[in-house]
Amino acid sequence: MTAAGAVPREFEDLLTREGRRILSGAADFCGALADPRRRFLRLEGMVAAGRAEKLRRALETGLLPHLETMAMPIPPETIWEMQHDYEEWLPKTARVRTAYLERKRSAAYRAAAEIGLIDLLTSESLAVFAENIAGRKLDRKNGQQALCYGPGDYAGPHNDHHPENARAASGYLDLHLSLSSKAVDHQYLVYAKGGHFTEMLPVHGLGTLTIYRLPFWHYTTPLLARPEQEAKARRWVLLATYLYAREKKSA
Structure with missing residues (x-):
C-alpha cells in the first residue's frame, strides 16, 4: 500500500466500533470534558490497530524526511x-522533531497534503469526534501539527496558555x-x-487518543527505547487544535 493509500481522508475510517459510538454521540465518554474539574482524557481501543500501523508507516515514508528539530x-x-x-524559574524546554502543517509553502505541508494527512486532520469526522468529547461546539478552522519523539525526546513542564x-x-x-513503533x-x-x-499516564500506544481541555500544567517524559532498538524507536503524535465556536448573540 502506498503512503497516500494508508492515510484516510476521514478520521472516521480509522475508528473501531467503540470509536464510532463516540462519533455518533452514544458513548459514555461523550461530554466528558464539559466537566470543569476534568482537564484530560486518554482513550484506548478507539482506533483500529491495523489502520493505525498503516498510518504510522505512511508517516515514516512520506513525512519523516521533512521534519525539523x-x-x-x-x-x-x-x-x-x-x-x-x-x-528557580524554568522556561518551557523541549526536544522533538515537528512539522507545523499550517505553513502551506513548506515542504512538510506539501508532503502531508500529498499523502492525505491534511485532509485527515481537517476532516469533519475528527471535528465531530472532538466536539462530542468536549461537550460543546468547536470552530471547524483548526490547527494541525505533527510531532515525532525519538529516544530521549521530551516536552518539559508547560501549560499551553495563550493570554495574548x-x-x-x-x-x-x-x-x-x-502512533508508536x-x-x-x-x-x-x-x-x-x-x-x-501527581498524575501520570502512558501515551506511547499505537492509536492512543489523548484529548486536552487546555490550559493546564503538564509535561511529557523522555521517550525510552527497548534495548538495542533506538534507531527504530519513534512515537508520532498527530495534533489537531480547536478553538471553541463563537456563541451566537441572541436577537
Whole structure:
C-alpha cells in the first residue's frame, strides 16, 4: 500500500466500533470534558490497530524526511544568573522533531497534503469526534501539527496558555493521536492535579487518543527505547487544535 493509500481522508475510517459510538454521540465518554474539574482524557481501543500501523508507516515514508528539530534546552542563566536561593524559574524546554502543517509553502505541508494527512486532520469526522468529547461546539478552522519523539525526546513542564490570543485565552481543545513503533518501551504524560504533578499516564500506544481541555500544567517524559532498538524507536503524535465556536448573540 502506498503512503497516500494508508492515510484516510476521514478520521472516521480509522475508528473501531467503540470509536464510532463516540462519533455518533452514544458513548459514555461523550461530554466528558464539559466537566470543569476534568482537564484530560486518554482513550484506548478507539482506533483500529491495523489502520493505525498503516498510518504510522505512511508517516515514516512520506513525512519523516521533512521534519525539523525543535530543541529548546535549559538556558544556563537559569542557574548562573540567580541571585537568591530557591528562586528557580524554568522556561518551557523541549526536544522533538515537528512539522507545523499550517505553513502551506513548506515542504512538510506539501508532503502531508500529498499523502492525505491534511485532509485527515481537517476532516469533519475528527471535528465531530472532538466536539462530542468536549461537550460543546468547536470552530471547524483548526490547527494541525505533527510531532515525532525519538529516544530521549521530551516536552518539559508547560501549560499551553495563550493570554495574548483573544479566542484562545479562555481555553481551547487539543486532540492527539499517538502512533508508536514496537521499538518504544515507554513515554508518559505527567499532569498537575490540585497544584501538584501527581498524575501520570502512558501515551506511547499505537492509536492512543489523548484529548486536552487546555490550559493546564503538564509535561511529557523522555521517550525510552527497548534495548538495542533506538534507531527504530519513534512515537508520532498527530495534533489537531480547536478553538471553541463563537456563541451566537441572541436577537
